[in-house]
Amino acid sequence: MKISNDFEKIAKKSKRRTLIKTVVLTSLVVMFSLGLGIKVLREVTNHNANRIKDSYLLMSEVAYPNISHQNWYFNPTSLFTGQFESNRSKNIDGIEIPYESMEGRYSLIYSDRVDMNDWTYLSSDRRSVYTQQNKYKVPIFYNINHQSTEHSAKVTQDVDSLAQMKNQAVEVAVTFDKPYTYEEIKERLPDNLLLNWLWIGTSSKFDTSYLSPQDQLGLAASDSGLLSNYDFKTFSRNLKKAVSQKYLDVNFGDDLVLKDDAKTFLKENKTFQTAKFSGIILTGKAENFAQLKGKTWIYATNIGQSVAILPYHRLTK
Secondary structure (H helix, E strand, O other), X not given: OHHHHHHHHHHHHHHHHHHHHHHHHHHHHHHHXXXXXXXXXXXXXXXXXXXXXXXXXXXXXXXXXXXXXXXXXXXXXXXXEEEEEEEEEEEEOOEEEEEEEEEEEEEOOOEOOOOHHHOEEEXXXXXXEEEOOOOOEEOOOOOOOOXXXXXXXXXXXXXXXXXXXXXXXXXXXXXXXXXXXXXXXXXXXXXXXXXXXXXXXOOOOOOHHHOOHHHOOEEEOOOOOOOOHHHHHHHHHHHHHHHHOOOXXXXXXXXXXXXXXXXXHHHHOOOOOOOEEEEEEEEEEHHHHHHXXXXXXXXXXXXXXXXXXXXXXXXXX
């Protein structure tokens, strides 16, 4: 009987040890699987975050008139959600002024590439465009082929009133009467105004005053206002990439498909010497814009942001 009891005790201990081992092993497997699952889900979330980053950084090279980013970073809001953010500014003849930050949301299941802080609206008098967030004034480029309606933005000649803005540096969008090459543009510009950005225009008849900056295609000049063959080739390469990555698959009804404008420009403007642009962003002292009054090559001028010139400012021009 004693042997039988000892055997039962040994069997119970063995079962207990087996149960403990099973529980420990199962716990380890569950923890490993959970950790692996979280790691995989985090990688998917990071992939979606990087999709926003890659899109934004490339689009910053082919859009956003006179808008530069100082930095960019990810701001996680939970294990599987977050925001991609970028602080931005504008260059007004060498003076750096703030512009709307970029914010794009991402999660485990999506990445939102829409730059909502970049959304704009047309003023009630239809002469000005402002950002939704901080009401920054956005310079308007006009489509010379658009048939104006009562809902269209009014074509402005803002340079006529800039003389009233004493001791200020301003940003102005200049829309040409027809496309011009870079050399033709340089010949027409006063030496005391800074060329910041060149607009490729549109092959559509869409009212471009309704385009937000992220949907306006073009390239930046250097800090000194110059453009090189290398700059143009880099822009063309980036524009092709934006098309291939489907970043420009943006439709505005039946009137405008952004990728079509990009494809048309690339097809018709293969070299720096012959490439033509439909408008530019100029910055400089307000009084220096008086030289542009009455020029026949100018279809419209529309002011963007402005800043008071203070003693510590050093203007480029």
